[in-house]
Amino acid sequence: MEWIDFATPKSVSEAVEMMASKGDRARAMAGGTDVLVQLRGGRRSADLVVDMKEIPELNELSYSAQNGLTLGAAVPCYRIYQDKAVIDNYPGLIDAASLIGGIQIQGRASIGGNLCNAAPSGDSIPPIIALSGVANITGPNGNRQVPVEDFCTGPGQNVLQNGEILVSLTIPAPQPHSGANYLRFIPRNEMDIAVAGVGTSVLLDASGQNFVSARISLASVAPTPVFSQAAGDSLAGKAVSDEAIQEASEKAMADAKPINDMRGTVRQRVHLVGVLTRRTLNNAIQRARGG
Amino acid sequence: MVSNPAEANIVLSEVEFEVVGKRPIRPDGVDKVTGRAQYGADINLSGLIHGKVLRSPHAHARIKSIDTSKAEAYPGVRAVVTAKNLPFASLSKEDLGGDYMRLKFASDHVLASDKVLFKGHPVAAVAANNPHVAEEAIKLINVDYEVLPPVLDVLEAMKDDAPLLHEELRTTSLGETSEKPSNIAAHLRYEKGDAEVGFAAADVVVEKEFRTAAVHQGYIEPHNGTAFWNTDGQLSIWTSTQGAFAVRGSVADVLRQPVSKVKVTPMEIGGGFGGKITAYLDAIAALLSQKSGAPVKVVMSRVDVFEASGPAPATWMKVKIGATKDGKFTAVKAELSFEAGAYPGSPVMQGMMCSFGCYDVPNGLIDGYDVVVNKPKTAAYRAPGSPQAAFGVESVVDDIAHQLGIDPIEIRLLNAAKEGTRRIEGPVANRIGLVECLEAARDHDHYKKPLGPGQRGRGVACGYWMNRSFSSSLSMTVNYDGIVTLIMGSVDIGGTRASIAQQTAETLGIAYENVKPTVVDTDSIGYTFITGGSRTSFATGWAAIEAAEEVKKLMVARAARIWDTSEDDVEYADGVIQHRSDPELRMTFKDLARQLANTGGAITGSANVEPAGEGNGYAVHLVDVEVDPETGKTDILRFTAVQDAGKAVHPSYVEGQMQGGAVQGIGWALNEEYFFDDKGQMMNSSFLDYRMPTSLDLPMIDTVIVEVANPGHPYGVRGVGEAAIVPPMAAIANAINGAAGVRLNSLPMTPGNVLDALSGDGQ
Known part of the structure; x- marks a missing residue:
């Protein structure tokens, strides 16, 4: 392993300055559970690792009915699934964080x-896409917001430019009669990487019998997490039924463009997208109905 | 006799002893739970430097040249070695004669000379002041390769036109050597009666082909080796191994040194399961030490362990069994082709020996092929060869039971090997406990309980391991405080310090706590075979019993001397030495120990043994599974392991062996596999993607220890380390067949493969 500088900035501006000074030779680190493994295994290299855990904005975890959830980029999973507001309002997020x-x-x-x-x-990405999350980015040229479904651009690649950091995510407050769920398929019971994953959110009408809208997002079936707009849109305005759910699952399967690798085959992954879309939709509907 | 079938862990015991059969605290326990135990990588010598190995990025290539000049010039580098530094490089074919091929394979496995034969094959090594410098320096070594097409599958490798790994390798077939070079190193055969006559007499015949993937033992501690080659020519090695003498032998061999010039100190070992017998790093560390003059430590990463240590072989097998309509087997036949990896030496012979070891068959024919492929050279893995063979055989036995409508345990009981059964490869069984194990499984609460709702199935399979003996050396000293120090050459992987101390205490009639066992280096004890083959509690235990008997004799003689009487007047019973007719003359073991110093000095007993009479080991497993028909995922709901221990010296450790074997078998059955791309690159060389089961994937593994005393051991002990990994794959396949109605003939039975089978293809 080569020499790497390590810095712990205390503010967003300091962090941006450090990241900008090294360009693409700087790596941001929050928990380090990916980046340290990648550096050690030679899959990434860096001259500077910037620890984001001591910046207040990146540790913010707050909720209001008006602004929804602000989730600082360095907030670890355990804080998320222990947080009362998240437990009450975003069970679909807890599914992934836990x-x-x-x-x-x-x-x-x-x-x-x-x-x-x-x-x-990435297990947390489809549920945030399903929940209409937005990424709040700060860089040398100021702030910008990017919908989470547009954030990832390829395996290990994202929209962040040199010097930019992800400060936080914003997730809108849930509407009445809405529900979300994330499920992944792994061959074991825990501690594994998704062969396929599906995050869904649904908004039902007051009767709980009809879809107003839905968002469906897929993991491990393309170079990036997939926002399957067609699958979600197919449910809008329809009565809740097995047929509608089946149709949405087929549209999600059509949006899955996986590869064969040591974790699964194309056929298995497309099949699993169908299974998991149906299962998550049913779970999300149950949550939307208050179940 | 305990026999409550509702109880989780059960010991069905025939005989009781004072110390043997109890569950004392292990001598190495405190150091292990407090983190003080010294494992291989913990060694830290004065002036220690660090080695790294440059490994081949190709599965098959010719080495055209190696340029180490830049690495040698790199600041902080102390030595660089390649195969040119091995003695083999300067020996000719004429020098070596008949030993040429063997030494070439052994040397090339340590450091490749002309060809690399698997991804991860060592080609050079660097020692430097710290591991980071060494890591940078190996990147500066320039190897010019001519990349060759890799051979990655056993059946492909056996074809006449397959690319050859070794141009000089000929097939040894039933005593003949082939003219043409081949990837088939050996063809072996066992035969009993006439299989064709037997099949002609059968009412039902089932024949199927099976495949199993290469799997790794998955020990938690990576390989390591530290060497210091002193200027007086003495080479010292500290390493994590199952056999210090095995390391001494192989290092002395490739370095062309007399064995007494090499001293190997076995450190605490973090798991082995057969995979820590081959010495991968020790000779490299020795060469680096020779060149640098400093002690050198080399440690593998997890990727190195997966890519360049020794997995269990992938196999292709064909199994055929014929039976009468009553279920009696009339003939059996098997063809086993095992991938040896880069060099010959797969455990196909053991697979052949074990394949029908559970059954009394009148006619049998078994053929085995040892085949080289461009994968790491395979190594032993817990009952080497037997689990693969059992997957095929026990699946076919289940199919026959189904076809005939006979209960799967009953058909196994009907054909079970028992005392007097002649196995296909020749030996006749002594008193063995397979029938008792099958009966215990049949009578167990698990077998009687209904499966419940859902897509559930129950599977049964049995397994056999012959168990080994080989030689063991041990000595013991009676100290003046009455404590007996015990030194042995058997490395302790599974609690053998405890089990040997128990047998010592039992024989001497003293408390277990008064025996202090230590594992020592190769200069301090006589030659002792590896800890493997389920031999140590049996064979080294036997040595302890013999040495203790010698101590008893010497204690009697000393008491006679003190009492000025004849030795014939003194007896030793239950740790007390007393005069046969004068009740006044009586000493406890401790009383006499206290007087030893002034009455003739210390008393030691020693024994070098190679006992005959190792009793065969049998296991029977029951498993309940549930299959999710939408995802193909199999969940293990309940698992019961039954095994004949002969006599469980320390029942907790026997249960641990049974549970550990079962769990490794579950991993082998469901998810574990070496996943290669078409260039021979292993794609899953981490514990993330090499999917061993975690605690969250497993139910409690219930155990039933059956004790059918081994007549070949004073306390009835049989080896217990291996039979437990044999049944799970077939038991789970049989259970999946029951749950989902699909018979999987390939391992692993991943969700994807189950899905394919459910949709009617793939299998």
């Missing part, structure tokens, strides 16, 4: 880091 790694990993790993790592299999 299944990433084991207890030790959840004590360090952040959802912001999971997003920046931009793995197609």
